[in-house]
Amino acid sequence: xxxxxxxxxxxxxxxxxxxxxxxxxxxxxxxxxxxxxxxxxxxxxxxxxxxxxxxxxxxxxxxxxxxxxxxxxxxxxxxxxxxxxxxxxxxxxxxxxxxxxxxxxxxxxxxxxxxxxxxxxxxxxxxxxxxxxxxxxxxxxxxxxxxxxxxxxxxxxxxxxxxxxxxxxxxxxxxxxxxxxxxxxxxxxxxxxxxxxxxxxxxxxxxxxxxxxxxxxxxxxxxxxxxxxxxxxxxxxxxxxxxxxxxxxxxxxxxxxxxxxxxxxxxxxxxxxxxxxxxx
Numbered sequence: 001x002x003x004x005x006x007x008x009x010x011x012x013x014x015x016x017x018x019x020x021x022x023x024x025x026x027x028x029x030x031x032x033x034x035x036x037x038x039x040x041x042x043x044x045x046x047x048x049x050x051x052x053x054x055x056x057x058x059x060x061x062x063x064x065x066x067x068x069x070x071x072x073x074x075x076x077x078x079x080x081x082x083x084x085x086x087x088x089x090x091x092x093x094x095x096x097x098x099x100x101x102x103x104x105x106x107x108x109x110x111x112x113x114x115x116x117x118x119x120x121x122x123x124x125x126x127x128x129x130x131x132x133x134x135x136x137x138x139x140x141x142x143x144x145x146x147x148x149x150x151x152x153x154x155x156x157x158x159x160x161x162x163x164x165x166x167x168x169x170x171x172x173x174x175x176x177x178x179x180x181x182x183x184x185x186x187x188x189x190x191x192x193x194x195x196x197x198x199x200x201x202x203x204x205x206x207x208x209x210x211x212x213x214x215x216x217x218x219x220x221x222x223x224x225x226x227x228x229x230x231x232x233x234x235x236x237x238x239x240x241x242x243x244x245x246x247x248x249x250x251x252x253x254x255x256x257x258x259x260x261x262x263x264x265x266x267x268x269x270x271x272x273x274x275x276x277x278x279x280x
Contacts, residue, residue, distance in 0.1 A: 032058065037072060045221070215244075
């Protein structure tokens with residue numbers, strides 16, 4: 001016991017000093033420090049609750065709107081973030097063929113399967129043509145304003161009126177997330193989110209999507225060996241991702257079955273599922 005106390009006495013002061021220096025460095029320096037061995041990981045971890053704000057602050061301070069976040073040594077976790085329109089256009093449009101996503105990308109985003117998001121080269125071009133044709137279709141352009149208007153009239157405005165009349169505090173971010181979920185369900189499946197089983201549209205599905213996004217984000221800041229170990233042990237965010245994957249697949253399978261049944265009688269391509277089922 002005395003030995004552990006002695007070790008703690010030796011270790012805790014350097015850790016405490018490290019945290020103080022880290023906080024001071026972020027306040028006084030315009031950009032995160034690139035520490036030996038751990039890179040800029042301490043800055044990411046201490047700001048894990050506000051990564052979007054942190055990214056915006058870094059890009060604003062970087063001058064050119066582009067910055068490379070250095071990960072720990074020997075982990076291949078360096079990230080380039082940019083808000084420069086010229087860089088975005090170069091990577092995503094004019095020279096997209098030069099920037100294949102690669103196997104590393106597909107490992108991190110394997111929950112998306114072989115979708116447009118994970119495709120490269122000819123496969124990506126084919127899916128892009130299909131998606132562009134759907135998004136530019138006259139019928140889609142007509143129904144999108146109706147979906148947004150319906151979501152405002154049936155969801156957002158009544159909720160705001162309720163909170164206002166009752167003078168209740170509420171989380172505006174959660175309210176907007178629910179609004180986007182409602183619109184996404186209409187666009188992607190053609191179904192009202194309220195038509196889903198209660199457990200899905202009120203708790204399981206939104207939580208599953210949130211858990212999946214958190215796991216994907218974590219993959220960008222922790223070594224691959226660590227999240228592989230989590231996956232093998234079925235613990236941490238990897239375990240949540242596995243459960244989320246099952247939930248999402250279950251709901252999508254159910255909705256695709258319902259959509260196939262509807263399409264036997266009425267063939268109107270008013271949503272993403274209908275369009276892609278017509279090609280399968």
